[in-house]
Amino acid sequence: MKNADEAVIEGAGNIGRVLFLSIVAAIGGFLFGFDSGVINGTVDALQLAFDSDAVGTGFNVASMLLGCAAGAFFAGNLADKIGRKPVLIMTAVAFIISAWGSGIAADSLQFVLARVLGGFAVGAASILAPAYISEIAPAKIRGRLATLQQLMIVIGLFAAFLSNYWLAGISGSAGAVLWGGFQTYQWMFWVEILPASIFLIALFFIPESPRYLVAAGKLDQAKGVLRSLSDTVDAQAKVNDIRSTLVEGSKPSLRDIVSKYTGRIHPIVWVGVGLAALQQFTGINVVFYYGATLWQAAGFTEENALLQNVISGSVNVLFTFVAIALVDKVGRKPLLLVGALGQAVMLGVLAILFGTAGVNASGGLMLEGNNGLYALLAANAYIAFFAFSWGPVMWVMLGEMFPNQFRGAALAFCGLVQWGSNFLITMTFPIMLASIGLGFSYGIYATFGLIAYVFVRRLVKETKGRTLEDMSRDAQA
Numbered sequence: 096m097k098n099a100d101e102a103v104i105e106g107a108g109n110i111g112r113v114l115f116l117s118i119v120a121a122i123g124g125f126l127f128g129f130d131s132g133v134i135n136g137t138v139d140a141l142q143l144a145f146d147s148d149a150v151g152t153g154f155n156v157a158s159m160l161l162g163c164a165a166g167a168f169f170a171g172n173l174a175d176k177i178g179r180k181p182v183l184i185m186t187a188v189a190f191i192i193s194a195w196g197s198g199i200a201a202d203s204l205q206f207v208l209a210r211v212l213g214g215f216a217v218g219a220a221s222i223l224a225p226a227y228i229s230e231i232a233p234a235k236i237r238g239r240l241a242t243l244q245q246l247m248i249v250i251g252l253f254a255a256f257l258s259n260y261w262l263a264g265i266s267g268s269a270g271a272v273l274w275g276g277f278q279t280y281q282w283m284f285w286v287e288i289l290p291a292s293i294f295l296i297a298l299f300f301i302p303e304s305p306r307y308l309v310a311a312g313k314l315d316q317a318k319g320v321l322r323s324l325s326d327t328v329d330a331q332a333k334v335n336d337i338r339s340t341l342v343e344g345s346k347p348s349l350r351d352i353v354s355k356y357t358g359r360i361h362p363i364v365w366v367g368v369g370l371a372a373l374q375q376f377t378g379i380n381v382v383f384y385y386g387a388t389l390w391q392a393a394g395f396t397e398e399n400a401l402l403q404n405v406i407s408g409s410v411n412v413l414f415t416f417v418a419i420a421l422v423d424k425v426g427r428k429p430l431l432l433v434g435a436l437g438q439a440v441m442l443g444v445l446a447i448l449f450g451t452a453g454v455n456a457s458g459g460l461m462l463e464g465n466n467g468l469y470a471l472l473a474a475n476a477y478i479a480f481f482a483f484s485w486g487p488v489m490w491v492m493l494g495e496m497f498p499n500q501f502r503g504a505a506l507a508f509c510g511l512v513q514w515g516s517n518f519l520i521t522m523t524f525p526i527m528l529a530s531i532g533l534g535f536s537y538g539i540y541a542t543f544g545l546i547a548y549v550f551v552r553r554l555v556k557e558t559k560g561r562t563l564e565d566m567s568r569d570a571q572a
Contacts (some may be wrong), residue, residue, distance in 0.1 A: 108214035108326055108571035113231060116301050117240045120227045122246040122294040123220030124185060126190050128251025129287050130159070130213050131380070132408070133259065160518035162214025163221070167510025170219030171226075175503035178311070179304045182219060187295035189216035194288045205521045220516050222506040230304040230502075232323060238422035241494050244413045245487030251290075253408030258286050260405050287299055306502075309334055364505050366554050367493055370431075371513035373547040374489045377438050379481050379539030380517055381524045403471065410475045427488050431551045434484020439544025441477035442537050445470060450534020466509030485547070495558055 174182045178484040193213030200206035225244045232240040273279040294400075305324075308317035314334055321333050421430060448470045499506040527536045 104228075113233070113240070113324055114483060115185070116231055117228045117243050119294075119297045119301050120183070120224045121243040122290065122297060123186060123224040124244040124247035125251035125254070126187075126287065126294060127217045127220045127224075127293055128248035128253075129255045129290065130190065130193070130217050130251075131248075132255030133283050133287065134159070159210040159214035159217065159443075160514050160521055162211035162216075163218035163385075164214075164511050164518065165211075165221075166218025167222050167514050168218075168507045169215075171503045171505075171507025171510060173223055174223055174226070174307070175310070178302060178307050179230075181347065183223055183227070183299050184295065185224070187291055188300060189213065189219075190291035191288055191295065194284055194286075194291060198277070198284035203495045207250035214514075218510060219462075221490070221513070222493070222510040225490045226502060226506055229491075229494035230306040231320075231418035235549050236423060237426065237495060238491050239419050241396055241491040242350075242415070242422055242487040243418045244494075246412070246419065249408070249411040249415045249482060249486070253405070253412050256405045256408040257282075259283050262286075295515065311411060313518040361505075363496060363498075364501075364508060366497060367482055367505060367509040368512045369550050369554065370489050370492060371450055371509040373435075373543060373550060374485045375516035375520050376540070377435075377442065377481070377485070377514060377547065378520060378524075378537070378543075378545035379478075381536075381540070390506045407475055407478050410478050411482045411486075414479040415487060418487040419481040421483065422488060422491060427492055428551060428555055430484040430488050431555065432548060434480045434488075435548035435551060437480030438477055438485070439541050439548065440546055441473045441480060442541035443475070444473040446534050446537035446541055448473065448534075450536060451488035458477055492555075 189212055193216060195208050196215065197206060197208030200209055228241045228244060229237055262273060262279050262282055266273040273282050302320045302473050303316070305317040305320040308314070308320065317334055318331060360389070365566050409456065417432065448466050493506060493509055524536065527539075
């Protein structure tokens with residue numbers, strides 16, 4: 096009898112259903128990207144609107160990440176208790192409320208509260224979407240389907256950059272009045288309400304994850320979902336296979352990440368934690384959150400800086416397609432290795448260019464000659480390396496590398512670390528920019544790229560083409 100995951104691939108007409116379910120889940124990734132990127136074009140306007148200093152501005156930008164850390168942690172645990180689908184629905188509602196609240200906020204406190212709620216939704220979506228996709232996808236194309244999450248993230252980022260550029264082009268700047276007496280930056284946030292509403296409606300048309308249903312003891316429902324994914328799969332055999340990776344009589348919980356034999360956290364969880372933290376420590380979200388500010392610090396006008404964001408967003412989308420093409424062919428580990436080295440080199444180039452730049456009369460950086468072009472090329476090459484490696488592959492691996500028994504709990508823990516790292520990098524960048532400058536800052540991020548290479552080479556195992564149940568047994572052995 097053929098492996099049940101292989102049978103899904105052969106199931107007539109059901110790949111379309113699997114793809115549809117994956118796309119719906121990945122809309123959460125689009126909102127993740129849009130919500131993360133929309134802040135990019137609003138930083139200066141927010142500083143003026145709320146009369147905040149560098150530290151206050153940094154917190155306004157980074158406040159969402161506190162919610163992200165909490166959302167990733169609690170959503171993973173909650174998804175193990177009540178299911179993936181109900182938590183995703185709550186996530187969609189939170190996106191809608193946050194988008195409205197961020198735009199209507201009258202002061203920093205209201206803004207931070209709205210952004211923290213949005214962060215909770217982003218954090219939840221960041222771990223639940225790849226987990227859901229991994230739990231319904233056949234092994235041979237699981238990497239490509241899980242990479243849809245990252246593709247939607249970068250499309251969401253690009254959509255936010257493009258929306259910001261378009262709206263600022265109409266009014267003149269993010270702080271100018273646009274429609275209805277509201278400033279442009281407010282409308283930048285409100286644009287998100289439309290895709291968030293589509294996400295909410297679409298979620299009512301997807302089933303619960305079959306692996307959650309088995310863990311919850313709802314075996315008949317699990318078999319029904321498995322049959323809907325493939326008309327050739329032996330649903331009973333697949334249910335038995337999933338049950339064999341669970342602890343009999345014990346529902347998945349957070350304490351499962353601690354081995355009952357050693358009393359320590361499972362080593363595979365620490366590998367996931369390392370991947371989650373190192374993805375952030377190379378500074379990728381400095382580019383996405385502070386892109387306009389960064390390029391203005393490098394001597395570009397506000398209009399040109401916003402245009403650079405659109406270019407960077409395009410590169411991000413393009414090279415995510417490269418990841419989709421390669422992740423199930425060459426594997427996860429090779430992409431991570433190449434990406435880590437590539438990012439380190441490009442960040443090193445940026446560190447040299449920014450570190451040796453001149454200073455104009457107002458104290459800003461001045462890239463002379465062709466150095467501005469070289470910096471732009473290096474920054475986009477850095478984004479390209481990230482886009483086909485650490486961007487999508489980290490989420491793919493987190494969604495598939497953990498055992499069925501504690502996938503939700505491990506994702507919660509890794510999500511907390513990932514978003515905590517994101518917060519640390521985002522919060523410290525304005526301070527580093529004001530104290531040690533762009534050159535040294537990028538030198539630090541480049542060093543983490545080298546550390547990431549060594550980490551992957553020594554500790555990360557390939558997961559390409561393996562079923563979740565096979566990996567569950569290995570991790571628990």
